[in-house]
């Protein structure tokens with residue numbers, strides 16, 4: 261069903277000589293237009309002429325990403341939300357990512373997932389613009405983003421469309437929507453979670469759909485190893501999850517994506533047509549690279565965490581004896597605002613421990629920055645190997661909890 265040729269035509273639409281509307285002059289003019297109007301160019305690229313665009317108030321366009329990069333795909337969501345005029349148009353964006361954990365806009369990643377395990381396994385962490393809880397993505401999980409005008413925003417309508425698509429593939433599958441817009445399989449197992457972003461005139465509802473995801477890794481990465489975090493951040497609502505393929509092996513990502521696209525097209529009386537898009541195509545999505553960069557910054561992913569406190573205890577084995585530590589921190593915008601580390605008096609000179617705590621205040625709650633800071637700090641105490649070793653051991657411990 262995917263129109264691969266459409267996809268390749270879209271890769272360099274503005275550079276293609278034989279394609280008059282995509283000439284460099286067009287590009288130049290486009291750059292002079294106001295942002296909302298620039299999206300007209302996307303309509304050209306999608307072979308939707310403005311005339312047809314005006315006359316088809318109920319038109320639904322299906323875009324499918326050729327990228328599996330979570331930041332690129334979230335950037336496309338932002339771009340469509342910010343740039344496209346959706347007064348007369350609906351867009352369904354279909355996308356999948358390599359393993360990633362996606363937290364909600366107002367969440368605390370340290371409380372929601374196992375960051376050390378994710379680092380070890382190379383699993384990305386992303387913060388999305390919509391609210392709600394934390395979900396796990398991999399190539400066995402489909403994401404569907406339904407863009408509409410704010411007036412036509414209707415999550416239940418979208419979920420019913422997904423249910424119809426699943427029933428078209430396997431009539432016996434028991435999938436129902438709940439009042440919190442989850443989809444449950446056999447009235448028990450969550451297969452889809454929902455979140456939304458409501459703009460002034462535009463809205464989107466996005467949801468996941470677990471088809472063949474790694475269901476043993478999912479609960480592991482969504483289990484935080486940290487205790488003692490206090491915050492007003494939005495907590496996730498954990499559920500028992502299952503893949504659709506557990507109910508019926510025909511429910512693979514490919515078959516489900518095709519079925520959803522067919523159902524979406526039928527809903528808008530269109531011929532099923534999926535436009536493949538490359539999210540990093542600046543000529544089609546001007547400003548998209550910056551949007552990706554914004555989503556990839558430490559300041560967005562970690563720094564947007566609502567203020568929180570961390571109170572924890574730990575032990576360090578040093579020269580065959582265990583030393584008890586009490587750590588208390590307040591973290592605001594991802595930066596350590598207050599820090600107190602209590603340990604037996606003899607372990608480190610008092611003035612040094614005070615200096616270390618002061619040095620940590622103002623530092624990012626981040627392993628690389630803390631490690632750098634401690635190593636710089638240690639150098640201010642020259643020729644004391646024991647102090648160096650102790651500071652380094654303590655630093656390793658601090659870094660392991662960040």
Ligand SMILES: Nc1ncnc2c1ncn2[C@@H]1O[C@H](COP(=O)(O)OC(=O)CCCC[C@@H]2CCSS2)[C@@H](O)[C@H]1O
Nearest residue numbers: 393395396451452453454455466467468496497498499
């Ligand atoms: N991929 C996926 N699909 C469905 N449910 C999941 C998934 N991953 C985890 N979970 C379960 O949902 C809860 C969290 O539920 P909770 O209700 O707290 O949060 C959500 O559902 C958010 C959905 C966001 C959807 C966006 C769409 C595109 S980008 S992310 C978690 O603890 C697990 O038990």
